[in-house]
Amino acid sequence: EDLQDTSDMRIALSNNYAGNSWRQAMLKSWEENADEAVSAGVVQEAPSFTTAENQATEQAQQLQNLILQGYDAIVIDAASPTALNGTVRQACEQGIVVVSFDAVVTEPCAYRIEVDFKGMGERQVEYLADRLEGSANLLEIRGLSGTSVDENIHAGIAAGVEAVPRFEIVGSVHGDWTQSVAQKEVAGILPTLPEVDAVVTQGGDGYGAAQAFKSAGRDLPIIIMGNRHDELTWWKQQKDANQYETMSVSISPGSSTFAFWVAQQILAGREVPKQMTLPMLTVNQDNLEKRLEQTQEGSVTNKTYSKQEVIDFIQQAKSN
Amino acid sequence: MDQLRQKLGEVPWVWSFLGAAVMWVIAVYVADGKGAGDMLSAAMSFSVYFVIVGIGQMFVITLGPGNIDLSIPANMALSGALAMKVMGGSDAMILVGLLAALGSGVAVGTFNYGLIRILRIPPIIATLSASFLIQSVAISYGRGLRIKPPEGLGEFMSVQLGGVPAIAVLTVGLAAIMAVVLGRTPYGRGLIAIGQNTRAAWLAGINVEVTRYLAYTLCAVFAGLTGALLAAFSGGASLNMGEEYLLSSIAVVVIGGTSIAGGRSNVPGIVGAALFLYLMVTMLNAMGAGPGMRSLMTGLIIVGVITLAGGETDT
Amino acid sequence: MREPTNDVVELRGIDKSFGAVRALQQVDLTVAAGECLGLVGHNGAGKSTLMHVLAGTLAPDRGAIAIRGADETASWAVSSAQDRGVRCIFQELSLCPNLTVAENARVAHAGIKGWGWRRRASRLIVDKLDEIFPGHGVKGDDVVGDLSIGQRQMVEIARAFTQTDEERLELIILDEPTSSLDAVSARQLLDFVRTFVDAGKSCVLISHLLGEILGYSDRVAVMRDGQVVANSPAAEMSRDGLVAAMGNVAEAQQGAAVRQSSEHVRADTPVAVEARPPTQQDDQAVTAHRGEIIGLAGLAGHGQTDLLLQVFQAGKRARGKTKHTRVMQSCALVAGDRQSDGIFPRWSILKNISIRSLGQLRRGPLIRTAKERELAESWRTRMGIRTPSVDNGILSLSGGNQQKALFARAFGSDAEIVLMDDPMRGVDFGTKLEVYDLIRSEAGNGRTFIWYTTEMEELENCDYVYVFRNNRVVAGLSHSELTEEKVIHSSFEGEG
């Protein structure tokens, strides 16, 4: 059904970081999917490339090498939305299809599979507004400073709190998206804070925050969870023990498979919108058990996409 | 005044404790007197890891210019994963798991030293390259999966005796032992001598290479231990849990008064510096400083403290 | 020798203290044009400190400095000293080891710059080297760090004597310039100093070799405990007079320094060290029997230090063996190049002394600090190290006293074999005699010494002497065969 045969085409994944479970799951999803696609003769090959250090400069270098190797399409999880633009443009000029996902690039010639990070922040506050009555104190755990994802989620949270005047953010720390750091920072600021009613996070920091509250001997606030297995497990334990209620929002590492199929479809001649927004992966009180079951121990909740799903998604996006 | 300076010059570590105390007072003031004690116990329980890693790094730094171990973060990730996997969540395996972490430390240290000695690669680059390899081993071994620590160990890590974390007490004990090793054993003396003048040390009969080997291994073993403990404390090992220790391990050593030029070391200073760095972040967080401001202030405070503490007494 | 006519420099009432140590007390000193002033004194007498004041590198606590009669006290600093033509060759190395010989010349002479400065600098310094030390073997683009200590000393000396067109040169201070030179180069230097002075310039010469002082200076000043205690024309001074003025206890032994022959030792005692230079072609080797004092002679840089290192390295091995070397007992080494081979600059005197003995000072894993102090204190007294406290930093010691601490390190250890790498550099006359005695009595107790020296009179202390040339042993002389002519003859003509 593809307009063009892509069986002799090559797609590369350019990745800038492999140092956490989300990226590991993302790479694994890519590889499994690529292996299948290659053995089914959909593409010739689809290797992934990871740089040793999480830096835009190094990824730019890597991209330039991929250009030199003549890949037909390059899928990017970018270290910076803008710092790769120069190189991405060079790729486009060479006729290479560039698809960015997760952390997208702003260069107009590239396709963007976005996640609504700002919405993710707003969503958390909306959920809390439903749950909490009266005025409430919020603690915000932010990510790595100077990055766009951090700024966007933060902006969403700030906008959300603006809209709900009875909420106040009483403290804010940077957890660097690393659980041990989040735990350390939260433990440090807690003694200086009044009662905290809820913790808004960027995903992955929930368990660390919970630990910090526990060792400080504080009452557990509503902590918005991320997608890690240990966060969900902890939540489940609390739920079973004392009906603890919260929610989890996250991005699926399987978005790499989505990006793969988008790239393949473009190569196959399908018209694809330059920009698409993937839905957030949410876990709530009801589907917690099911989600937990599907998640490999120690990994993160995931959803991978099949070719057909992606085609449907594209159709829908086009018709909107 | 000069005399006071000289006295303080003999105990350069007081500056880091002084700095820590000032940060604490300001933080308590900003928080309207709330949580003074809790802040200290949090500082103690989190400083532990910086202290242990810092002591190891200090042994390496003492060897003289150019000696720095950059493989600490990867090493922590690997040994943390190894320990958690070996323990497999069972209390009975805690000791075995810790031993595995130490063993992986020994292996990493030996590898680092091998690169430095056999391939003559300058330590900074050798340990940097090693860290990439170790990280790959950690990835392929742990697959980025997070394994929970045994209940018992996790609980032990947060046991407190009247607000003082038990692990902090143990760490102070370890620091005291290492201070004695450095100051009162032939090994420590040899290490410091090498830092001042390797050739003279060799000619004074010191086994230069054995000493260096032990320093790198000790550093790696301490990093390995920290990896296991931190994984236990934070509910599991993760690939990136060591990242912040790259620069911090150097920072606690030099802020603690150890001479980067080698030949002068200071164990108590590391404890003070770890507390100082932690309480400084607490203070800035309590003040509600934004990320940029916080970073800026951190830098200015570090430079300010080191300027006040004065420089090296000799060159 | 002529009478001083007019004074180039005049120091009046100079005081300088380092903490509790009064290094200089009310020192007066003048140097006239066309005069070579010899300056002697025991280790730590204050000679180097006084010269630092004169060169502008140390500010005195009190006192006045006048140049050609004009008072310069207020503005005296390195740059004004240079402007007035006062230059100093310091006791410690003042070359940059990472730079070439020519570049080091540039560092000392601000005037060498602009296009072609390298060529000019190189020519300037090499010409001067040729003039002072014919056959020096140094090239302008040699990196200083690669030179032997003797060559470095030559470069430093030549550099101080070079003069660009716009520079003034009135007075040169030589602080123990010959301590790292072999006898031949030392003689070359001293001869050059005479021509320099005879041309109307001035010079201050510091040395512990009284023969050099008496033979080459016009006037001699003697320092003792920070004061000038004697100052008169060299012609009126005798060796004994100098020794007496310096206040040396050992003066009585002077002249009795010749050692009793002890050739019997060779036959009766087991071999302690056997070492063959790797490039040796015949089967000649350096052999030391237990209790012997073996001398290594020859010109500087002909393989003596390498042989000591070779022995030392073998001694570190568990089995005491390497390809060309056999060492039966443990070794300690007394470094001669104390800056690069000896001292630990950040440590106290105490720790510098005890480092070689930590093993024997141990109880369990810990060093017994009381024992350690005992060791250091006892050797401070035995070596006469001049310091208020062994807890002071090693750099607070004068050069000669640092050297004594290195002796203390080796002698205080349990090593059975002591290797000495021209170890008397900068040690004063009286102490030397004491150390000779000490070495002899230790040898009597069964210690073995291998002693590289550039001074003929020290060889007199040895039971057996090996002469080196081109990294090979070219002659072995027993005590009874030893004469200066034989040593010099072998040093120069041993083989191509």
Place this chain on the structure above:
Amino acid sequence: MLERLLSPRFLRAALPAIALAAVLLPIFAIQPRTMSYFGLDLLLNLAIPIAFATLAQMFILTVNDLDLGIGAYVSLVACIGATLLNSAPLLGVLALLGCVAAYTAMGVLIQLRNLPAIVVTLGMSFVWSGVAIMLLPQPGGEAPAWLQGIMSFKPPGVPFPIVAAVVMGLVVHFGLLRSATGTILRGTGGNARAVQRAGWSLLRTKATMYTLAGLFGLLAGLSLVGITTSADANIALRYTLLSIAGVILGGGEFVGGRVSPIGAVLGAITLTLAVSFLSFVRIPSEWQVGSQGAMLILVLAARAIITRREGTASWKTA
């Protein structure tokens, strides 16, 4: 002649070039397209900012200090380049001058108070990062068109990165290694006291070296943002370690004022290539990071052979 070519001293001087060849030739072999003008341009243009940063680090190492803040500083400059310099050029230029002045001040402070440079620069790295985050809370900005223009300049015949590398290597080589003033600067690293006793001001040398480091850090930041066209506050953090490694790989040493500008430039290029070399070969993803380490080790292992030979040679003259 052959003997001279094989002498340890020559080999050591040639080592950076050998290392570079060891990385470059396999790349050429695997992917012949890289040998073209276009290929070399792509392969090497990101080495320009790294080479500048490496030279900046080299100035600091020359006087026996270590700069742990150069990466953050380059990031800050890039942020200024992508914001102020574009929106308010005058202010931007002033800010950049201020950055260099801050480096000078840092050198003065370190010298006057005799502070350990490593702590001061580490502390300052937080300052640079802080200002950069305040300036550019999230990635973005746009480098001025003229800057982008310079960095995408296509000179006839030889790709721009090669021209730039040659020029900067030679300029610094002549400035630091051959000039009369450079001699004093290096001498300070070799024996500061000797230089001082010869009447030179150590304060001035330190200030000069730090100013030069600030200046080259500035060039690194601007050239980087010229290539990437926009910046973020963390964009060059890894330059800190990379620059140290580059200097060392280029034959520099941590103490003693022994440095080689040309070596440093070659070292920087080699490291850049060593990192990207691996995207030309197929390696399982979990071992990709590790193989970069293995690459570095291989490149540096050549030293072992040469220094070992030299070790036996210097034994004689010791």
